[in-house]
Amino acid sequence: MNMIDTTHRAMDADATSERGVSAELRELSAKLSAMSGLAEAQLTAAIDALAARDTELAERVVAGDAAIDDLETDINARAMGMLTRHAPVAADLREIVAALKISSNIERIGDYAANIAKRAVIVNGYGQVPAATGVIELGHLVRQYTQTVFDAYVERNVAKAESVWRGDAEIDALHTSVFQDLLSDMLVEHDYVLPCTHLLFCIKNLERIGDHATNVAETIQFLVAGTQLAERRRDKNGRAQERASIPLTTSMSADFHTGEKP
Template sequence: MVPQVQEHLDALKERLLVMGGLAEEQVRLVTAALVDRDAALASRVQSGDQRINGLHIEIDQRCVKLLALHQPVAVDLRAVVAAVKINTDLERVGDLAVNVAEAVQRYLHHTPLRPLDHIPRMADLAQRMLRDALDAYVRREVALAQNVLDTDDIVDALKSQVSIDLVPVMKGAPETIEPSLDLILIARHLERIADHATNIAEDVIFMVSARDVRHHGPPG
């Protein structure tokens, strides 16, 4: 029984990596669409979500089947439960890339605003966080997962900076209000993508160490 569980777990990991790779690529492409003002590329991102959705359903079914037929235990059981959650997170990343693409389409109807430094930087960090979180899952490596948690603070700070920079622009020129709203929205979507990578990293730490690193705010 045990080697069979291992085989199915390896297949599950492989599918999650494929899905993660697609999600990362969507984030990369939609950022290029924004920076290069390429509406056709944004459209490609919008239609590209179908493959991620197909994997979402496939992986969900794999997890249920693995639990039903092979009854994994201990860290292997936690790995399957983590896979159920990671699958949900990656599917949302795909949706968010589509939301960014929609905002990019609207943004491209306006005169470009100031240079967009923070947004491509956020996208780079979010992609790296996704990659590291999935590597941490596959290799069951807590230190790498911890890295992802630390990077999330940088992304949060960049997101706030985007609004701080744009409010005076909007106040000075009403015609910048609509494109600014789209950039603020894009920054929020990217921050949520980084949040999903953070969720994955937290699940990895729980899976490996059965230690819960979630919810460490001060008590209410």
């Protein structure tokens, strides 16, 4: 075999490998889109179960959480397999790392949706609480931002992702307002104490879902541009944080799981 034949064979092998990676990336993205769609449906159903006092729907949400967990396991296996087989770089590497990070956040969103549904089953056994309308309002706002960030991933739309990232402050503000309303209800009527306690957990879960949507938004920026969203912002305790616009490929060994257990 002469040098020209060897070169042609090597080029053919590279082309075949590149096509294989592209196909696997498309499958990975499709799995992640399916996972996000399921999590969005779970969140919507959990909010509806709370709003309509629909215990049967809430129980279906709780049972449906396992499907999201299964998809995360599948995505992780695919992503790690691609890292091992192909040793990807640049855009391909970002795609795989982003899938790992986003799937972790989606799994947590699914968990929080299930937690809300569990609380709904309990709350439905009590009388209507006045401040519950605020809880539903917060739920709809969080669902809206969650849907937007999932659309941003499919579209690779950085502008949409940034709108979600900036919208986290709106979620936090409404959370604080509803929190105060629930406490007021508890002070006014003793019978509201137990259901309001469960609703306090619900709004905390919703606030955390908003945080995970923000995490996904940041990952989309990384996926598309290889940089972080940069802006001075204050954390939950009022401390100033500076999020510098730096390449994330220098920290690939970081833990991909950014979720927090409830």
